[in-house]
Amino acid sequence: MYLYEKIFDVIVIGGGNAGLVSAISAIEHGAKSLLLIEKAPKELRGGNSRYTRDIRYAHEDVDEFTTGTYGRDEMLNDILRVTGGRTNLELARIVVERSQELIQWMYRHGVPLVKAYRGALHLSRTNALSRTNALTNASFIGGGKALIDTYYRYLSARKEVKVLYNTAVTDIIVDDERVVGVKALMGSKEVVFKGNSVIVASGGFQANIGWLRQIWGGKADKFIVRGSRFDDGLLLMRLIELGAMPVGDPREGHMVAVDARAPRTDGGVISKVDAIPFGIVINRDCRRFYDEGEDEWPKRYAIWGKLVAEQPEAEAYVIFDSKMWGRFIPPAWPPYTASSLEELAVKLNLDPGRFIRVVKEFNDSVQPCRVNYERLDGCSTKGLDPPKSNWASRIDTPPFYAYKVVPGITFTYYGVMVDRDSRVLRGDGKPFENLLAAGEIMMGNILGRGYLGGLGLTIGGVFGLIAGERAVTL
Numbered sequence: 001m002y003l004y005e006k007i008f009d010v011i012v013i014g015g016g017n018a019g020l021v022s023a024i025s026a027i028e029h030g031a032k033s034l035l036l037i038e039k040a041p042k043e044l045r046g047g048n049s050r051y052t053r054d055i056r057y058a059h060e061d062v063d064e065f066t067t068g069t070y071g072r073d074e075m076l077n078d079i080l081r082v083t084g085g086r087t088n089l090e091l092a093r094i095v096v097e098r099s100q101e102l103i104q105w106m107y108r109h110g111v112p113l114v115k116a117y118r119g120a121l122h123l124s125r126t127n128a129l130s131r132t133n134a135l136t137n138a139s140f141i142g143g144g145k146a147l148i149d150t151y152y153r154y155l156s157a158r159k160e161v162k163v164l165y166n167t168a169v170t171d172i173i174v175d176d177e178r179v180v181g182v183k184a185l186m187g188s189k190e191v192v193f194k195g196n197s198v199i200v201a202s203g204g205f206q207a208n209i210g211w212l213r214q215i216w217g218g219k220a221d222k223f224i225v226r227g228s229r230f231d232d233g234l235l236l237m238r239l240i241e242l243g244a245m246p247v248g249d250p251r252e253g254h255m256v257a258v259d260a261r262a263p264r265t266d267g268g269v270i271s272k273v274d275a276i277p278f279g280i281v282i283n284r285d286c287r288r289f290y291d292e293g294e295d296e297w298p299k300r301y302a303i304w305g306k307l308v309a310e311q312p313e314a315e316a317y318v319i320f321d322s323k324m325w326g327r328f329i330p331p332a333w334p335p336y337t338a339s340s341l342e343e344l345a346v347k348l349n350l351d352p353g354r355f356i357r358v359v360k361e362f363n364d365s366v367q368p369c370r371v372n373y374e375r376l377d378g379c380s381t382k383g384l385d386p387p388k389s390n391w392a393s394r395i396d397t398p399p400f401y402a403y404k405v406v407p408g409i410t411f412t413y414y415g416v417m418v419d420r421d422s423r424v425l426r427g428d429g430k431p432f433e434n435l436l437a438a439g440e441i442m443m444g445n446i447l448g449r450g451y452l453g454g455l456g457l458t459i460g461g462v463f464g465l466i467a468g469e470r471a472v473t474l
Helices: 017-028 047-051 072-083 089-108 137-156 209-222 234-241 301-309 341-347 352-365 439-445 455-471
Strands: 002-008 010-013 034-037 054-056 127-130 161-164 167-175 178-186 189-195 198-200 253-259 280-282 316-321 336-338 400-412 423-425 431-437
Touching: 010 017, 010 178, 010 189, 017 034, 017 047, 017 137, 017 198, 017 439, 017 455, 034 189, 047 137, 047 455, 054 089, 054 455, 072 089, 089 455, 137 161, 167 234, 178 198, 178 431, 198 455, 209 301, 209 400, 234 439, 253 301, 280 352, 301 400, 336 341, 341 352, 341 400, 400 439, 431 439, 431 455, 439 455
Parallel strands: 002 189, 010 034, 010 198, 034 161, 198 431
Antiparallel strands: 054 127, 167 178, 178 189, 253 400, 280 316, 316 400, 336 400, 423 431
């Protein structure tokens, strides 16, 4: 074991949005030396943040980045609604209150933001998007990469900062309730780094299929890891072993329906299937199982991965017709296409009789209405269980289309509990003196379930600002 000779003011573990904002905040609040440890190689740095494209924030007035107002009360109520109240209200309020400050901070630090475009999944009023975004699949990945590259450029220009890639933190070293450093593997060499405070921003455990299998059984083998392959949760396990108080349900997380042809890891935004509100979703038994039009897509898309995981063989099928083609951003793979419903069923290896029957039952229940895809329109079904509450339109115009979808897990909500200063809490409710957390590893404090599009970056950014500022004083 090698002991690194320097004692750092602040050690940050994890090089995604939360870790980067924490590092910059710490430097700007007086840290004289900072070590940022990133598990990934340089070309894959950034965790899940490299796949993001927008950020949600409260703004009482129309500004240069959005198309309307989005007040603090509305944003807080949205969080309470999508989580069903399973949120730490104090911490949720902090996220809302400081979200506009975060946007201005990002802008000052060179993050290129632009007014959202119409049709951006109902996000144009509530969210700001990266300037690299456009209506093409590749640009969505570029948005997140542009964000993290901007922050890394800032840090690389500071002589106080040392960044390590390909380095995995294996342990947090605690001495009499105070963190004194970390152990890390650099290749095959174990190194100890000492620090006056430590910020953990190492993500969830979504890339740990073994851990997911303990929760979901064999269905976990169907899961697609949409984000970073390096988020294995091993440091989260270690923090809990050290006495950190866990928060959240291991079964809950940001889980979306993704194309079954997506890569096992690092698929990002291009794997997500956004066609769900524009058709119906059935399982292998040709049964619908949830309201496809329950709410605006950014408030419901992240529940569909878990819904699909609960179906037989953890798979489902999104069915729509030619009237809906072009109304959503498609994934990277083309849909299955057929000139008749029977032909489509055969292509999907589903029972044609059941398939045609479920589509007919849906069509017969659709009430006369002029569909409006820009808002909740109330165009619904009658006498159907489950109902479709909005955007109900008959599937009757060939060609007919389908996507086969499986659970796509982005990040988990099970993590460590923190206080308003971002300090990690112990089992007795008292904080570790100088151990802080930001980002997905503490997301379960605010997101007990459900999701709002763009909120993950907001939580990571706000608590990154707090953690960096607080770390310098400990």
